[in-house]
Amino acid sequence: MRVLLVEDEPALRMQLRTSLQEAGYAVDEADNGRDAHFAGDTENFDAVILDLGLPVLDGLTVLKRWREAGRVMPVLILTARDNWHEKVAGIDAGADDYLTKPFHMEELLARLRALIRRSSGLASPVLRSGTLALDTRSARVTIDGQPVTLTSHEYKVLDYLMHRPGQVVSRSELTEHIYAQDFDRDSNTIEVFVARLRKKLRPDLIETVRGQGYRLQCA
Numbered sequence: 001m002r003v004l005l006v007e008d009e010p011a012l013r014m015q016l017r018t019s020l021q022e023a024g025y026a027v028d029e030a031d032n033g034r035d036a037h038f039a040g041d042t043e044n045f046d047a048v049i050l051d052l053g054l055p056v057l058d059g060l061t062v063l064k065r066w067r068e069a070g071r072v073m074p075v076l077i078l079t080a081r082d083n084w085h086e087k088v089a090g091i092d093a094g095a096d097d098y099l100t101k102p103f104h105m106e107e108l109l110a111r112l113r114a115l116i117r118r119s120s121g122l123a124s125p126v127l128r129s130g131t132l133a134l135d136t137r138s139a140r141v142t143i144d145g146q147p148v149t150l151t152s153h154e155y156k157v158l159d160y161l162m163h164r165p166g167q168v169v170s171r172s173e174l175t176e177h178i179y180a181q182d183f184d185r186d187s188n189t190i191e192v193f194v195a196r197l198r199k200k201l202r203p204d205l206i207e208t209v210r211g212q213g214y215r216l217q218c219a
């Protein structure tokens, strides 16, 4: 899953980036409203963390512009303490959730998981296909209850596909959602990750749909 992190305070941004990356997200960053707006307008993110107090263009305006342009990615806003009208304005502008600063990283990660889950139409934090289970809370994967060790990229590919069971996902879409923008992207590596997942998990777990992409078995 790929997340846009918008925060102008360097120390907090760095802390957030580290935690998000450790939790398995590909992270793109912006430190002002103009760059944030451009990134969210031109790239596809699975979620956005948006500070409202930003230089150049404020977060609320950024959010309104995205929504007016039909950008539907889930947005979690970060608001100042004791500013309830900022929360109301944010939600009315199209935010899906909010967190008040200061917050606990665990809470932010839990809210982010819930947003991504809901935007995929899923209710449970544990995603399943047959005896395969992916727990989005711990980023652990088990098959028949036995833990399976995956590399971070293998996990990212599986996580993305498991959020879209039964849907055909193209290689370019997968590439876009498992790498941050500044990463050296190579869509050929997706094939390698899928091959390894089949080997480690189940040969028929991920179907190749010729000329279109991959589809994860629902059950």
Ligand code: CA
Pocket: 007, 008, 009, 051, 052, 053, 054
């Ligand atoms: Ca700020």
